[in-house]
Amino acid sequence: MSRVKTEAVPRRLHLNVNILHSGFVPSAWRLDDANPRAFVDVNHYVRVAQIAEEGKLDAVFLADNAAIVDQIDFRPITALEPTVLLASIAAATTHIGVIGTASTSYNEPYNIARRFATLDHVSNGRAGWNVVTTADLPSARNFGRDAVPDHAERYQRAAEFTELVKVLWDSWEDDAFVGDKAGGRFVDVSKVHAVGYRGRYFDVQGPLNLPRSPQGHPVVLQAGGSPDGRDLAARHAEAVFSASQSFEESAAYRRDLNARAAAYGRQGVKVLAGLTTIIGSTEAEAVRRRDDLIDQIPWRYSLNRLAGTLGIDVERLKLDEPLPDDLTLPAGGNGNHTFFHATIAQARRHGYTVRELIRSLAGGTGHRVIVGTPEQIADDIERWFNGGAADGFNLMPDALPSGLRDFVDGVVPILRKRGIFRSEYEGTTLREHLGLTRPDHSQSWRKRA
Numbered sequence: 001m002s003r004v005k006t007e008a009v010p011r012r013l014h015l016n017v018n019i020l021h022s023g024f025v026p027s028a029w030r031l032d033d034a035n036p037r038a039f040v041d042v043n044h045y046v047r048v049a050q051i052a053e054e055g056k057l058d059a060v061f062l063a064d065n066a067a068i069v070d071q072i073d074f075r076p077i078t079a080l081e082p083t084v085l086l087a088s089i090a091a092a093t094t095h096i097g098v099i100g101t102a103s104t105s106y107n108e109p110y111n112i113a114r115r116f117a118t119l120d121h122v123s124n125g126r127a128g129w130n131v132v133t134t135a136d137l138p139s140a141r142n143f144g145r146d147a148v149p150d151h152a153e154r155y156q157r158a159a160e161f162t163e164l165v166k167v168l169w170d171s172w173e174d175d176a177f178v179g180d181k182a183g184g185r186f187v188d189v190s191k192v193h194a195v196g197y198r199g200r201y202f203d204v205q206g207p208l209n210l211p212r213s214p215q216g217h218p219v220v221l222q223a224g225g226s227p228d229g230r231d232l233a234a235r236h237a238e239a240v241f242s243a244s245q246s247f248e249e250s251a252a253y254r255r256d257l258n259a260r261a262a263a264y265g266r267q268g269v270k271v272l273a274g275l276t277t278i279i280g281s282t283e284a285e286a287v288r289r290r291d292d293l294i295d296q297i298p299w300r301y302s303l304n305r306l307a308g309t310l311g312i313d314v315e316r317l318k319l320d321e322p323l324p325d326d327l328t329l330p331a332g333g334n335g336n337h338t339f340f341h342a343t344i345a346q347a348r349r350h351g352y353t354v355r356e357l358i359r360s361l362a363g364g365t366g367h368r369v370i371v372g373t374p375e376q377i378a379d380d381i382e383r384w385f386n387g388g389a390a391d392g393f394n395l396m397p398d399a400l401p402s403g404l405r406d407f408v409d410g411v412v413p414i415l416r417k418r419g420i421f422r423s424e425y426e427g428t429t430l431r432e433h434l435g436l437t438r439p440d441h442s443q444s445w446r447k448r449a
Helices: 042-054 083-091 110-124 137-142 153-171 227-236 247-263 283-295 299-310 337-350 353-361 374-386 402-417 429-433 444-448
Strands: 014-019 057-062 097-101 127-132 177-180 184-189 219-222 237-244 268-278 366-370 392-394
Touching: 042 057, 042 083, 042 402, 057 127, 057 353, 083 097, 083 110, 097 110, 097 429, 110 127, 110 153, 127 153, 137 177, 153 227, 153 353, 184 299, 219 227, 219 429, 227 247, 237 247, 247 268, 247 374, 268 283, 268 402, 283 366, 299 337, 299 353, 337 353, 366 392, 374 392, 374 402
Parallel strands: 014 057, 014 392, 057 097, 097 127, 127 219, 219 237, 237 268, 268 366, 268 392
Antiparallel strands: 177 184
């Protein structure tokens, strides 16, 4: 019997850009070509997205906070609501995905299901939802709470929240909308279903009040490195945003996440590692750019930010001494696990003093920073990708839009030449960019009927 030989589809690198207002480095807004009002200027975000689309990146990503959690006397903050801003970006682009963060701690599933299904409709299938819980006290107080909900409780709520959002996305079958002018039949109501969802946290009748969106489900992403966060990702996420400082740490994280997903009967979850790039035509030029940016950050700002990440009093940090030995998870384990562990790992691995740690993080909070030429950065990306440490990267350029322009003009052509990144978009939806299938109508509403 003859056999048809099939060729495996080559694995492709995935690249997103996290539009952190003026850029990842806290002093980016002070550059000569920077706009201090960029954090609330829609044109700034649109321009960054257009550069990303020019480079054929998979998506733009927006983080979110429900409170002021940074030092606004020095730097801009995440201010604009992501889905509203992403709708504007979608209108000004044609292919690039639009991923927004929405917390399960201070929202309701029906509103989030509707908001992201709407974004998927208006973007013609380019939307993604980054599922997070919220661990800071200022946000809790903005929603009438005196304390942050317990870590385990936050993730239990998040798991039920995410399940219910997906059930709502399935409450219309794909062909429920008819639009038959001659027959006067608009919707086949037999294919629109109440969900009758009753769980521990939520009681929702449904159905959603709009048809199933172009992707079936907007892409579900997650960003949390704790065991509870990994379990949530394994159950529901199709990609994760991670924070790992070393190849070995990221590879172990990816193996663990894929094993957890397999235990739920799911295929592997794509790991998109956070990566800040500081690029120069020579290594010396890149180092100079980094130093110029860091020298414009007040030490008081960096110390306060690091102390907040570690959950300790700032007076415990001495610039020319190592971190204290007795550090434990912030708020008794109820704070941000991911950045705490990433920051500690960076300090311990290299034996850094506090001053050296702050410089290595470029004034940031736990994400990996590469300083070098386009060739050096492409080498690093290729090593992580081909070595199985990541499926791609969530880019956080030092400054925006200039740092992204340097990446698109300098690094992307090298990655294309090496055959690991696309030259053109091969589809029009975010799912197609990420190599994900469109979910079948699961009729999950039936389980709740």
